[in-house]
Amino acid sequence: MTLPDADRDLIVAELGRDPTPTEAMLFENLWSEHCAYRSSRPLLSAFDSEGEQVVIGPGDDAAVVSLDDETYITLGIESHNHPSYVDPYDGAATGVGGIVRDTLSMGAYPIALADCLYFGDFDREHSRYLLDGVVEGIADYGNAIGVPTVAGATSFHEKYEGNPLVNVACVGLLSADRLITAEAQEAGNKLVLVGSSTGRDGLGGASFASEDLAEDAETEDRPAVQVGDPYTEKLLIECNEALLDEELVESCRDLGAAGLGGASSELVAKGGFGANIDLNEVHQREPEMRPFEILLSESQERMCYEVRPENVERVQELAARFDLGSAVIGEVAEGNYVCTFDGEAVVDVPPEYVADGAPMNDLDSVEPEQATRDLPEVVLSQALEAVLSDPNTASKEWVYRQYDHEVGLRTARRPGDDAALLDVPEANTKLALTAGADPNWxxxxxxxxxxxxAFENATNLAAKGATPLAAVDCLNGGNPEKPDVYGGFKGIVDGLADMCSALSVPVVGGNVSLYNDSVAGPIPPTPTLAMVGSADGPSPGMTLSGDGDLYLVGYSGDALGGSTLLQHEDGSDAFPALPDDDTAAAALDAIRGIVTDDSTLAAHDVSHGGLAVTLAEMVSEEVGADIAVENVVQLFDETPGRVVVETADLDALLDLAGDVPVYELGTTTDDGYLGVTVTDDGDEYVAFDATTIAEFRDVLTRELD
Incomplete structure (x- = not known):
């Protein structure tokens, strides 16, 4: 990728001269889609990012949300899609490293990770190769740095075959007095680079992430993929804590996309300053690096700190204590952003122009067509087996068992439930975390x-008795220059924004990844959402106790569009009708009240795979269920905003539900079978025991181990 002629003309007009080669490459990266959001920023104003609990919203390395007056959390999310196709292990690992450093740069300590992964069809060997490498990369990095991976999702769809998605979210914890930002504070303060030495790995990563993947990307683009070292990252985490303990940091930014050039120019631009940087002072691990390589390298495990002159010596002492390199590379200044090399200025540009001056794209969009109702004929036993054994609805234990999800001793509810729960005694609460999307939808x-x-993620929290606090999104799309692709991308932005607003969930930050196209075509528009909530009351499990009856609470959409069932059957259908805004919010309020009531024995949300998968996940070898539905649509409808509840007190359930519909499903049993009767087809009955269900749902382990 080279600097487009139209951008070059604008830059020449601003500077009054041609850019130097190093300036041209700096602009190319900072004005790329990946950094500047040129196609998506015009759409992002749809999100409501404000709330009493929001301390810092979009625009910094991570968002900051208050749990109480003295305790904050950070929330961030990023994508590492293209790198994970080219090199699945390092691409995914460095995605974890990057989002953790975003957390550090706000003054927080990372306490949890969530990974949302999307691959091509599971039965393709290449998809399994990518899955194996990505999961190993996340596990090795996250486990080594001691941050538990507690939530996430793994999906398969044919349109990801040439371009998988790796979206990683991180939650951090800090006290209010430790908060720092990426906004330079005062001219004359020094810029200190701490962490690994700088090499040539990851060069051009920002511009690489803003292009379609070529057929030869796995070999030609490998130099654009960073190589991580989790043990250095762990030292950086602890060093960052020590720097904060001694109040040595004025502002901070981690080195991610566009490397030092991105971090330092954005840091000073946000504060209304410039900078003087000597690239020769950057500690390097490779000989004879050129100025643009030093400036734009995306070598990992590096942080840029603004430090008062009198504190520089102590910062470097602490870096040395943790076996980290450090260098005073320059200072915050008035005027331009200036970088020198061998005594000559190779960059001399207005900081706000290079960091935030990219022109926005004005693109055409076409709204995608919707499916019409054309329901297939299904054989109940075959449909149940197909849906229960589908890789998208099957158990993801093969994935999360590779992660250390209990390190740190905060994990109160582990992966595999509707949402993870983390103990936060500092604020006398539990923090619930959920993340995911559904490309079929x-x-x-x-x-x-x-x-x-959005409704599904909020339902996951409600099913654990949690009230949403905030969310961050990772918006993934194809080539926005194609009107139909951009129309689909616009649709996911508006849909996510509208439902989050309806549920009073501020979207406080996020990431955009476009140009996810390959020879296989564009990916499905994929709006990954990570949402956190506070859970102060009891939180029921999802395994049936056998001491109550079963009811479905919530509004059903009475359609199968986007469902797992239709991926196996020859038919189509409209997308399920969701409740309107006020009704959706009321439904979740009712669910929260129900699941935290003493009479509720178990609860589990209905989503991917519909009621069939929900019940399959609730039964055990000791306790089964015998339920009846009117038709196949009711069994496989994936409308979110619903939960299956086992209760010992129907009157209490109905009272708490209020106007929200409650449907009788059936009873628990002591035989370990899931029995299903469909009444509109001559009372067709199918039953599977828990062992058979587990075998159906263990397809990932069976095929990958």
């Missing part, structure tokens, strides 16, 4: 599917 109906993604 948004591929079928971008706007409605994205509304469903």
């Amino acid at each position: 948004t591929n079928a109906a971008p706007y409605d599917g994205a509304r469903a993604v």
